[in-house]
Amino acid sequence: MFDVAIVGAGICGCSCAYMLTQAGLRVALIDATGIAAGGSGAAGAFVSPKFVKSGPVKEVSEAAFRFSLTFYQEHFSELTSVSRLLHFANNALSNERVAYFREHTSLAQATLEPEYLEHINLEARRFESLVLESSAVVDAHEICKKMAAAATFFKIDVNTLHHQGTSWSLNNQLRAKRVILTTGAYRHVVDIPYFTPRAVFGHRINIKTSSYNPINVHQFVSISQSDSEGVIAIGATHDVHYNPLNASNQRYDVATGRATLLEKARRTMRLEHVDILKDFTGVRAGSVDHLPLLGLVVDSKKTLEHLPKLRRGKQYDINKYEYYPDLYMMNGVGGYGFVLAPFLAKMLQDFIMRGSAVTPLVLPSRFLRRWCIQKCR
Numbered sequence: 620m621f622d623v624a625i626v627g628a629g630i631c632g633c634s635c636a637y638m639l640t641q642a643g644l645r646v647a648l649i650d651a652t653g654i655a656a657g658g659s660g661a662a663g664a665f666v667s668p669k670f671v672k673s674g675p676v677k678e679v680s681e682a683a684f685r686f687s688l689t690f691y692q693e694h695f696s697e698l699t700s701v702s703r704l705l706h707f708a709n710n711a712l713s714n715e716r717v718a719y720f721r722e723h724t725s726l727a728q729a730t731l732e733p734e735y736l737e738h739i740n741l742e743a744r745r746f747e748s749l750v751l752e753s754s755a756v757v758d759a760h761e762i763c764k765k766m767a768a769a770a771t772f773f774k775i776d777v778n779t780l781h782h783q784g785t786s787w788s789l790n791n792q793l794r795a796k797r798v799i800l801t802t803g804a805y806r807h808v809v810d811i812p813y814f815t816p817r818a819v820f821g822h823r824i825n826i827k828t829s830s831y832n833p834i835n836v837h838q839f840v841s842i843s844q845s846d847s848e849g850v851i852a853i854g855a856t857h858d859v860h861y862n863p864l865n866a867s868n869q870r871y872d873v874a875t876g877r878a879t880l881l882e883k884a885r886r887t888m889r890l891e892h893v894d895i896l897k898d899f900t901g902v903r904a905g906s907v908d909h910l911p912l913l914g915l916v917v918d919s920k921k922t923l924e925h926l927p928k929l930r931r932g933k934q935y936d937i938n939k940y941e942y943y944p945d946l947y948m949m950n951g952v953g954g955y956g957f958v959l960a961p962f963l964a965k966m967l968q969d970f971i972m973r974g975s976a977v978t979p980l981v982l983p984s985r986f987l988r989r990w991c992i993q994k995c996r
Contacts (some may be wrong), residue, residue: 631950661823664757824854840887914947
């Protein structure tokens with residue numbers, strides 16, 4: 620019997636495994652393919668905020684960025700490369716957003732040496748920009764493996780999940796008092812009709828180049844600082860229409876995607892004598908309101924039986940909803956998984972161990988009424 624079973628071993632699942640094993644719980648981490656074998660392993664693993672003007676997304680993003688940047692440096696410094704971040708707008712609309720962010724953010728800003736800008740194309744410099752004092756890139760695979768080290772890993776495809784007595788049975792093979800679903804864009808295992816993840820395909824390339832880049836750069840794509848061997852990572856969710864989980868899609872053209880990443884990177888900075896070392900591809904899961912999901916999973920069937928007027932859009936206190944017992948989810952982190960996941964996992968640890976509240980901004984229950992209005996009538 621485990622205290623917790625986590626289904627999904629991407630950055631969300633591994634962050635939960637780390638926080639809960641650190642709290643002294645016995646944790647099973649389960650994935651059908653392996654640790655960081657999907658979208659998390661393909662991520663550029665940049666630790667930077669989301670550059671939005673205001674509102675809940677900015678609030679959550681900045682809090683998560685502050686927490687996770689410190690977290691990686693304190694616990695996984697050998698896998699964390701810290702540098703300044705140069706962020707450019709990439710169109711006329713984002714010009715206003717970047718300018719506003721630069722004037723109103725509480726994050727520490729910095730200046731660049733004039734000689735660095737010699738590496739930046741004139742086209743890129745015509746857009747608004749800002750420089751943050753600190754950002755980071757982490758080693759996606761190794762961070763996930765280190766986080767998962769104290770958990771017991773099972774390479775299992777979880778098809779059935781049943782609550783019996785005071786615990787959950789997974790595939791009739793494992794038992795746990797609590798279950799956390801960190802399945803990303805893949806199926807939920809239990810019925811969660813009110814949230815359909817927005818699958819976002821990502822592609823990253825590692826390149827060797829004679830051009831030295833001392834800081835992280837974001838514009839049309841994300842470009843990492845050069846490592847000690849001159850390797851730079853270039854990544855983006857640049858093909859938003861492709862979903863490998865959709866059987867009707869044709870196979871992704873890696874060569875075309877690679878060429879697109881390089882073309883976009885070169886619109887920002889000069890990259891000379893480039894050798895492509897490796898491609899990484901995978902699918903991530905976003906949400907329609909651009910906020911992640913963390914918290915107890917609503918049992919929609921029982922809730923509608925108990926609160927039938929939800930079908931007509933009546934507003935209820937979410938405490939009146941019916942929830943699966945000790946079943947949680949973390950999802951919808953999109954391209955910011957390495958920023959959001961440690962922050963959310965700490966919040967979940969505090970909820971499970973001390974009963975501390977999860978911020979209402981990220982509760983999965985926020986989607987139930989919207990789904991009812993759209994689908995239940």
